[in-house]
Amino acid sequence: MIRDHFRIMKVDLTTGKANLIERDGRDQYLGGTGLAAMLFDEFGHMDRDWDDPDQPLIFTIGPLTGYYPLMSKTCCAFRSPYHNQYAESYAGGKSALSLRFADLDALVVVGKAKRLSALAVGSRLIEIRDVEYMRGFDALRTGRVIRKIFPGSGRRSILRIGPAGENLSAYACINVDTYRHFGRLGGGTVMGAKNLKAICILGDRGFDLPEGKAYSTLYKDIFKQLTTTEMMAKYHGLGTAVNINPLNALKSLPWKNLQQTSSPEADNISGERFAKDTLLRNAACAGCPVGCIHVGFVREQFQANNQYLYRQVSYDYEPIFSCGGMLEVTDAGQVLRILDVIEKEGLDNMSTGVALAWATEALEKGVISLDETVVPLTWGDAETYMKGVELISRPPNDFYRLLAQGSLKCAKKYGGEDFACVLGQEMAGYATGEVFFVSEALGFRHSHLDSGGYAYDQKHEDKDVTRALDFLVNDARERVVLNCMVGCLFSRGVYKDSVLAQALEAVGYGSLVGSLDAIGRRVQSLRWRLRLGMGYEPARVVIPKRYTEVTTWKGPIDTDYLEALRTGYAARIMEMGAPLPESEE
Missing domain, CATH: 1.10.599.10 (Aldehyde Ferredoxin Oxidoreductase Protein, subunit A, domain 3)
Structure with a gap:
């Protein structure tokens, strides 16, 4: 149903109460990023820090969500733990369509649960469940458990955090339906501060499509452009990983903590190489016919019984750049192994890879020592980087506690600010x-x-x-x-x-x-x-x-x-x- 007002579900984790709110403003803010800013302006607190329980965590969709292909993203807004200022992140998966099917334009979460909790929201349901037993669960295991706790159809979206969010790393992400993320600036950290392990959005209603030829004709035309022209071909084919070789040729590929902008080894982690050696399948966000999500496989052998385990890990350009080129890891399978650990811990892969690249150079130059890094971070060594990811997520010392707040913050204390590859984050x-x-x-x-x-x-x-x-x-x-x-x-x-x-x-x-x-x-x-x-x-x-x-x-x-x-x-x-x-x- 088309409506001029916004329909907003506000949930208070402190009191356990929820209420449905209607707000005007469609003609001024449309939805999405505009609605999120409008709601933060109303419910946020300019004079309180990011971890104040009353600061809102906001999820919004737009007026075209569910009606057209690729109108499939959700905007997440919050006061960031990274810089203590207003921030946004975007993710797809099923989140946007689930909100549409729940007849909501926005979900606003305030307060802090007394114990680790999971929240389920639908058009007919609000439930907050104690999941303290899940503390320390990785993001993938959390998803499996939440699917059992809150059963639903394909219109269900599950947002969750890993240990990094619980431990308040400033760049903890929110995993959305396994392969998508609210990645940047610490949305997962905000969930952790609220003692919120997961959010399940249940799309338990339908919605009517517009009648008449104008809508159906336009839909078909847009669908055709997205699926039969060259405009979107690269996203389905090799995906954004196709950018590795062109950027390397332009000397614009960050490499080895930006000590280089190209490398003869780049082809070993190119989109073509990932497709040849690791690609298992393509996937897509709900409401998207393109299928830009590329899922590779990691194979691990268990020495005790000589058995193999295969795990599925999504990849695209940014994870490959940050955990491949920036760390000089030049084997596609090894990059996926690092990304697999990042997924489980619930960290933003760009911030994690770049932070480890800075730490590697700092260790190499003697700015820090093994006393700080615990493991001998070494260019190209995937094994030590996998351990480094876990140390950022579960800090054992002051160095990793500070690195988990951002590379530049760590460099300000230990040195090495000149080579911290930070542009805002x-x-x-x-x-x-x-x-x-x-x-x-x-x-x-x-x-x-x-x-x-x-x-x-x-x-x-x-x-x-x-x-x-x-x-x-x-x-x-x-x-x-x-x-x-x-x-x-x-x-x-x-x-x-x-x-x-x-x-x-x-x-x-x-x-x-x-x-x-x-x-x-x-x-x-x-x-x-x-x-x-x-x-x-x-x-x-x-x-x-x-x-x-x-x-x-x-x-x-x-x-x-x-x-x-x-x-x-x-x-x-x-x-x-x-x-x-x-x-x-």
């Missing part, structure tokens, strides 16, 4: 140049998906600061609109403004069509106001020295251009975070 896998470095370092989510800065570097050899800054601001705003829907960003080549307008019109939201640009500006502004209000100072962001030592296909990094972009983007952020004129509110 541990970097994504694109050493493409100045525009990307500034985009991720200062961007709202410190994500490679905040804008296409990595693509801009590859397409523009000029050093026009104003042109680059205009691109970052405008491209980010366009992505904000798609994140209000909430669409998979892989589909942005299909869901251009004109198609989004048709899609909204066909499902009954035609009145919103003329407001998309204004909504994008409003949401972009509100998100920045929330971050700035929590202490973010973009002008004080420092880009570590390692990034000035990088050489790409264009040559050495231009430090003057980098600094001009950094100061210019900081000023643009302050402008975006300023209160909007009353006419635009």
Whole structure:
């Protein structure tokens, strides 16, 4: 049923009570990232830290969720344990469709359970169950147990954390339906602070599709573009892992803690190599016909009885870059073994791999010793890295407790800040140049998906600061609109403004069509106001020295251009975070 208001389930873990709330604002915030920011503005606390029990953990979907292919993401918003400011993360799986089938636009969780608990939410059900016996369970085992506790159909989505979330690592993730994750900035840590081991979303209702030819015709056209053209072919074929060799050729592949931007060994962990040696099957988020999830297999032999165990592990470009190239692990199977441990512990794979890369270089240079690392972290040694993952998740000493809060925080105490590969958080896998470095370092989510800065570097050899800054601001705003829907960003080549307008019109939201640009500006502004209000100072962001030592296909990094972009983007952020004129509110 099309409705102008939002339907929100708010659950208080402290009291065990829940209530259904309706809020206006569809015409101002659409849904997704806009709704999440609106709800945090209402329920969040600017003057309290991230782990205050009353801080909300928010999950939202958009007006097109369930109606069109690849409108399959959920936005998760929270105050981050990583920087103690407003943050977002996105995941797919079944989460978005499960919320739609539960007749909810948002789930807001506040409070803290007295004991470790699991929450089940549906249109007809709210249940909080004591699962203290699951403390210490890894994320995969937790999923198996929760499926038995809360039985359901294919419309059920299970969100859970591993030991890293319970132990409050600042980059613990939320595992979603095994192969997807709210990965960055510590959503799993927020669940751990709330004593919340798992959330089961039960899609126990149906919803009607629009009648008439306009909707069915548009749906078929979008489906055709997504499945029969070359536009999405790479995502189904080799997946994003296909980026390894091209970025290596461009000298833009972070390698060995960014000491290099290419390596002759890169082909050994390329998308082609993973497909040949490890690929078991493709999978897809609910409501997606593309199937970009690539699932490889890990084979382990037990010496006692000479038996073999096979485990399934998902991979794509970012995990391969962070746990392959950055650690100089050049065997596809060994990369998957590291990722398997990361999955179980419930950590963000990018932050974990990059943190271990920094620790390896710090150990190599004598900045730290074996007293700190416990195991002799060594380039290319998957066995020690697997142990290192567990030590980050379950810290045995002060070094790992601090490393679990972030590489740069650890480096500030022990040394090695110059080679900590941190751009707001541990970097994504694109050493493409100045525009990307500034985009991720200062961007709202410190994500490679905040804008296409990595693509801009590859397409523009000029050093026009104003042109680059205009691109970052405008491209980010366009992505904000798609994140209000909430669409998979892989589909942005299909869901251009004109198609989004048709899609909204066909499902009954035609009145919103003329407001998309204004909504994008409003949401972009509100998100920045929330971050700035929590202490973010973009002008004080420092880009570590390692990034000035990088050489790409264009040559050495231009430090003057980098600094001009950094100061210019900081000023643009302050402008975006300023209160909007009353006419635009």
